[in-house]
Amino acid sequence: MILIDKLCYQSKLRYVNATEKFVYAVLSLVFCVVSGSATVAVPVFLVNGILTVGKGKIPLSRYIKLLLIPMTFLILGTAAILLNVSAVPLDAFAFPIGKWYLTGSVKSVIRVCRLCITALAAVSCLYFLSLNTTMTDILGVLRKLHLPDLLIELMLLIYRFIFLLLETAAAITTAQESRLGNRDYSTRIRSFGAMASALFVQAVKRSNMLYDAMESRCYDGTIRVLTQEQPARKNEVIWIAVYEILLLLITIWSIIK
Amino acid sequence: MKQEKEWVIEAEHISYTYEGNDKPALSDMTLKIRRGSRVAFMGGNGSGKSTFFLCLNGIRKPDAGRVLIDGEPVSYTRKGLLDVRRRVGIVFQEPDDQLFSAGVYQEISFGILNLGVEEEKARKEVERVIQELGIRPFQERPAHALSGGQKKLVAIADILVMDPEVMILDEPASSLDPKHTKIVRGIVEGLTERGITVLMATHDMDYAFGWADEIVLMHEGSVLKSGAPLEVCSDREALEKANLEVPAVLRLYEKMREKGMVSLEGGVPKTMEELERRLV
Numbered sequence: 001m002i003l004i005d006k007l008c009y010q011s012k013l014r015y016v017n018a019t020e021k022f023v024y025a026v027l028s029l030v031f032c033v034v035s036g037s038a039t040v041a042v043p044v045f046l047v048n049g050i051l052t053v054g055k056g057k058i059p060l061s062r063y064i065k066l067l068l069i070p071m072t073f074l075i076l077g078t079a080a081i082l083l084n085v086s087a088v089p090l091d092a093f094a095f096p097i098g099k100w101y102l103t104g105s106v107k108s109v110i111r112v113c114r115l116c117i118t119a120l121a122a123v124s125c126l127y128f129l130s131l132n133t134t135m136t137d138i139l140g141v142l143r144k145l146h147l148p149d150l151l152i153e154l155m156l157l158i159y160r161f162i163f164l165l166l167e168t169a170a171a172i173t174t175a176q177e178s179r180l181g182n183r184d185y186s187t188r189i190r191s192f193g194a195m196a197s198a199l200f201v202q203a204v205k206r207s208n209m210l211y212d213a214m215e216s217r218c219y220d221g222t223i224r225v226l227t228q229e230q231p232a233r234k235n236e237v238i239w240i241a242v243y244e245i246l247l248l249l250i251t252i253w254s255i256i257k
Numbered sequence: 258m259k260q261e262k263e264w265v266i267e268a269e270h271i272s273y274t275y276e277g278n279d280k281p282a283l284s285d286m287t288l289k290i291r292r293g294s295r296v297a298f299m300g301g302n303g304s305g306k307s308t309f310f311l312c313l314n315g316i317r318k319p320d321a322g323r324v325l326i327d328g329e330p331v332s333y334t335r336k337g338l339l340d341v342r343r344r345v346g347i348v349f350q351e352p353d354d355q356l357f358s359a360g361v362y363q364e365i366s367f368g369i370l371n372l373g374v375e376e377e378k379a380r381k382e383v384e385r386v387i388q389e390l391g392i393r394p395f396q397e398r399p400a401h402a403l404s405g406g407q408k409k410l411v412a413i414a415d416i417l418v419m420d421p422e423v424m425i426l427d428e429p430a431s432s433l434d435p436k437h438t439k440i441v442r443g444i445v446e447g448l449t450e451r452g453i454t455v456l457m458a459t460h461d462m463d464y465a466f467g468w469a470d471e472i473v474l475m476h477e478g479s480v481l482k483s484g485a486p487l488e489v490c491s492d493r494e495a496l497e498k499a500n501l502e503v504p505a506v507l508r509l510y511e512k513m514r515e516k517g518m519v520s521l522e523g524g525v526p527k528t529m530e531e532l533e534r535r536l537v
Contacts, residue, residue, distance in 0.1 A: 009399065134399065136360035160359050163401035209354035212316050217415065218342045218371035220335075225358060226366035226380055 017232040018137035025129035037254040041121035048124035140227035266290040271322035282308040297465035300475035314345040346416035352408035406437025466504035467528040
């Protein structure tokens with residue numbers, strides 16, 4: 001999560017209009033999930049990869065590592081569909097275990113493949129958004145979409161506080177380590193508990209201070225801020241429109257079929 | 258246009274005790290601050306400086322006594338508080354306690370939008386302050402990737418954009434490197450030039466002696482001694498009580514005067530540079 005945050009500030013696509021990127025990512029995601037077909041998922045997955053790595057200049061190795069995270073879940077999740085224990089071997093593969101077979105059908109293999117590629121493509125849409133758009137810009141888009149203020153304000157504060165608290169937690173942990181706070185398992189557990197409670201106290205204190213500071217700038221219960229927006233470029237908008245219409249057509253076609 | 262009063266802030270016998278504490282943070286404190294002046298607040302931790310500052314823009318309401326801004330008592334209604342906070346801005350000691358947004362631009366725009374300024378004008382003001390304080394080079398970075406000094410500049414911009422009459426800086430130089438200390442001090446000079454009254458808490462006696470028009474020594478929630486820097490620093494007893502040292506330039510000047518090593522013209526020098534120039 002911190003890695004994604006760091007990468008998105010370096011992305012070459014960072015200064016592309018945020019609404020464009022948001023619309024692109026969300027529409028592609030919707031088509032992927034609605035169609036559930038590889039004909040949509042494969043191009044979406046590839047285009048996202050090309051844009052993020054090729055245009056955004058996110059290092060390929062990082063991108064692959066990030067994609068491997070959902071892979072673990074996918075493998076665990078799809079194992080249940082793929083594997084059957086049966087007395088009769090199915091058509092795709094069969095490993096005998098005593099009198100039984102660990103087996104699967106061709107149909108289920110195809111289903112699993114389709115599921116995996118759809119899921120990866122969907123995840124790549126979200127990665128595209130989060131690796132190329134800063135949180136601040138995303139909040140700006142959500143504000144434009146008239147999401148409830150409360151939700152956006154919470155996201156704004158939480159996003160800022162994640163880093164503050166992580167910093168504090170790291171500082172406390174370092175201080176504990178320098179006093180042998182992680183000498184063995186039991187001290188490690190105790191140190192973690194102490195750190196967590198110290199962090200909680202800090203969080204409460206900090207939020208009180210922050211409230212005072214915000215009040216002293218005439219805070220009245222609503223956080224109003226200005227966002228900077230990069231202008232949308234005509235050719236980018238056209239490209240996105242063409243691409244999404246294509247995806248829409250493929251989606252419709254795959255559903256009818 | 259209201260006629261400008263000589264005293265921009267008057268505190269009359271204010272006391273304040275934090276909930277759950279026996280000892281008052283402020284007890285019977287009385288102080289007047291002249292418009293356009295530079296006032297240094299000095300005193301140990303827990304001497305009541307920060308609490309006093311919070312009383313000045315209505316974040317804390319004194320249990321007793323009253324605060325007057327521009328000769329008018331602070332009204333603790335919504336409208337009254339808005340007005341006071343527009344006039345008196347506080348830059349908090351820890352930028353991390355003040356910056357609530359990860360975006361620098363968003364952060365700075367918060368205060369001015371709360372004043373009900375139109376978006377178009379607010380945008381201009383935010384841009385102006387960003388330019389003025391040299392924030393441009395790191396404007397696009399998230400708050401958590403800024404250095405301490407950069408965060409401090411943003412914290413100052415937060416308040417400056419609201420165009421206050423009085424600006425309070427709570428230990429602005431604490432945890433800053435020399436480079437940023439110098440930048441912040443330069444900004445403070447600029448504030449005075451444009452007529453903003455500056456109140457600054459500091460532990461740096463040498464700096465306060467050279468910078469301030471008035472030094473306020475605080476001790477246990479009230480004013481121990483206040484006046485022109487030379488007057489305050491001549492009261493060795495008060496300095497000792499507040500655990501403060503005589504400014505180096507003053508100490509050196511006195512010794513050199515005894516030995517006739519310095520020209521007496523122009524009275525007591527305020528800074529080391531001035532003393533250097535007057536060596537004979």
